[in-house]
Amino acid sequence: MSNVNNSNRPLSPHLTIYRPQLTSVTSILVRITGNALIVGALLSIWWLIAAATSPEYFELANGVMTSWFGKLVMLGSIWALWYHTLGGIRHLIWDNAIGLDLPTAYKLGWAVVIGSFILTAITVCVL
Amino acid sequence: MKFITDRKRAIGMGSAKSGTGHFWAMKVSSVALLILIPLFVFTFGSVVGEDYNTVREYYSHPFPAIIAILTIIVSLEHFQSGAQVLIEDYVHGLSKKISIILVKCLSYGLMATGVFAVAKLAF
Numbered sequence: 001m002s003n004v005n006n007s008n009r010p011l012s013p014h015l016t017i018y019r020p021q022l023t024s025v026t027s028i029l030v031r032i033t034g035n036a037l038i039v040g041a042l043l044s045i046w047w048l049i050a051a052a053t054s055p056e057y058f059e060l061a062n063g064v065m066t067s068w069f070g071k072l073v074m075l076g077s078i079w080a081l082w083y084h085t086l087g088g089i090r091h092l093i094w095d096n097a098i099g100l101d102l103p104t105a106y107k108l109g110w111a112v113v114i115g116s117f118i119l120t121a122i123t124v125c126v127l
Numbered sequence: 128m129k130f131i132t133d134r135k136r137a138i139g140m141g142s143a144k145s146g147t148g149h150f151w152a153m154k155v156s157s158v159a160l161l162i163l164i165p166l167f168v169f170t171f172g173s174v175v176g177e178d179y180n181t182v183r184e185y186y187s188h189p190f191p192a193i194i195a196i197l198t199i200i201v202s203l204e205h206f207q208s209g210a211q212v213l214i215e216d217y218v219h220g221l222s223k224k225i226s227i228i229l230v231k232c233l234s235y236g237l238m239a240t241g242v243f244a245v246a247k248l249a250f
Contacts, residue, residue: 034209038233041206044171045199045241051182052247058179066176074175078168085164088157095154127172 023102026109030087033080040077043070078123083116149208156205160198167198186248199241207234 018024043065050061064070090108093099099108170191174182186192210230218226 031209031213034206035213038206038210041203041237044175045237045244047175048195048244048248049240051179051186052244055179058182062176062179081164081168085161089161092154092157123168123172126169127175 022109023105026087026112030084030091033084033087037077037080037084040073040080043073043077075120075124079116079120082119082123083112086112086115086119149212153205153208156201156208159201160205163194163198163201166194170194171198183248186245189249192245192249195245196242199245200238203234203238203241207231210234 047061047065050057065074090099090112093108099105174185174191177185186195207230211227214223214226214230
């Protein structure tokens with residue numbers, strides 16, 4: 001690739017030029033939520049290993065888990081988990097070449113956004 | 128006389144290198160997680176913040192322990208695949224290779240830690 005002339009070639013429009021659309025924003029959020037869930041996974045597995053280690057270590061991890069920081073991470077993770085799940089279902093539907101037309105794609109987009117908040121509310125109420 | 132077929136010569140030369148294996152692995156793990164995630168959220172979530180003895184007692188039962196172990200394995204396998212795609216899109220060259228290796232180390236390290244923790248709680 002050393003002979004590629006990068007400076008003198010036409011560029012396709014950058015992401016920043018486009019007005020954000022429901023389809024593009026819901027798409028990037030699937031990626032962001034999926035990768036951000038590693039924070040909740042780290043906290044949860046740390047809490048589990050603490051519970052498996054000793055009562056003293058558990059007190060520390062459980063203290064962090066039930067602090068405002070831990071609760072914020074868990075609440076964010078619950079939303080991210082449901083958003084990513086619904087976004088994933090949308091991709092599983094799209095993989096069959098179903099629902100790719102714009103009106104259906106927009107309906108699915110709103111279903112993912114609204115559904116994620118409804119599922120988060122249900123989870124918080126149940127737990 | 129050529130000993131290598133045209134197909135063999137072409138394999139691995141495309142931008143994807145390895146066909147659809149990675150894509151399919153993510154599809155399979157995503158369908159598994161559709162079942163596991165709701166079960167995990169409501170089992171794990173019901174004991175988070177409870178006291179030490181309650182947590183130990185809860186995870187001595189087979190159902191929540193098996194769900195936790197399966198979720199830890201499948202979700203981190205899914206994560207390392209997905210995070211690899213994220214890295215491949217935004218990081219290039221040597222940094223890309225190092226980042227992918229670090230993500231795999233983190234994923235499998237967390238996976239082993241989580242499974243060990245639940246197993247120790249269960250037995």
